[in-house]
Amino acid sequence: MEKILLNDQIIDKENAKIDIEDRGYQFGDGVYEVIRIYGGKLFTVNEHLDRFFSSAEKIKIVIPFEKSGLLDLLEQLMKGNGVNNGSVYMQITRGVAMRNHIFPGTDVKPVLTAYTKVVERPESALQDGVGAIVADDIRWLRCDIKSLNLLPNLLAKQHATEQGCYESILHRDGTVTEGSASNAYIVKNGTVKTHPATNLILNGITRQVIASLCKDNNIPFLEEAFSVDELFAADEVFVSSTTSEVMPVIRIDGEVVGNGQPGMLTRKLQALLCEKIGVFN
Known part of the structure; x- marks a missing residue:
């Protein structure tokens, strides 16, 4: 069964649910990264994580993870899905709130998702x-x-x-x-x-x-x-x-x-x- 990352949990893909009022769905209010996997290793992962955090900061999303903790989750996801050559896609949105152009309050938590796929070199x-x-x-x-x-x-x-x-x-x-x-x-x-x-x-x-x-x-x-x-x-x-x-x-x-x-x-x-x-x- 394929696994995905939802916030801080690695779960079966079929159990993953995103709320219709997620601001990523309604506004595109979030940022993302794609990290290449070669030989079962995440290539230039630290640089990708730095840019992920930088992009989030520029649109005033606070990522609720340390970089080391997020890296650990991504490696668990990659290994759990047995991807040797492929990629990890991850994104974070501002979270789930009633549709409003104004940012929601601090009680609304960002939503992090990630998944892997097999990708061969072109x-x-x-x-x-x-x-x-x-x-x-x-x-x-x-x-x-x-x-x-x-x-x-x-x-x-x-x-x-x-x-x-x-x-x-x-x-x-x-x-x-x-x-x-x-x-x-x-x-x-x-x-x-x-x-x-x-x-x-x-x-x-x-x-x-x-x-x-x-x-x-x-x-x-x-x-x-x-x-x-x-x-x-x-x-x-x-x-x-x-x-x-x-x-x-x-x-x-x-x-x-x-x-x-x-x-x-x-x-x-x-x-x-x-x-x-x-x-x-």
């Missing part, structure tokens, strides 16, 4: 590269918060899918921000460039790992905004996320990127990330 896409489209970034101005409110992201991702592509690369007035579910990068003359970690993007955990790998391996890395024109003129393009890893983009809006193959620097970053994860292509 090896074929990582090897061959993917297509993307360019789309307007119509999201709110606090993209640094990993909010439950993802409707603009869903619309952008769906549009990409309908065009036979993997991802939408978003821009605000011609300045590239990130993907609908990823961070976006260009490579030009041997330098990796990505949008700075401002309120306009989510500072992805894989993004942080890539920045560290570049520093440790003397790969020029710039947190600097770039334009849609620069995107189309790039030598290489890739996106990254917890589940996409370092994903090569080989065509955008039907136009070929570089020579139409994953670039050498993208390949190097893939290999470095695999080494850090402990898997090998």
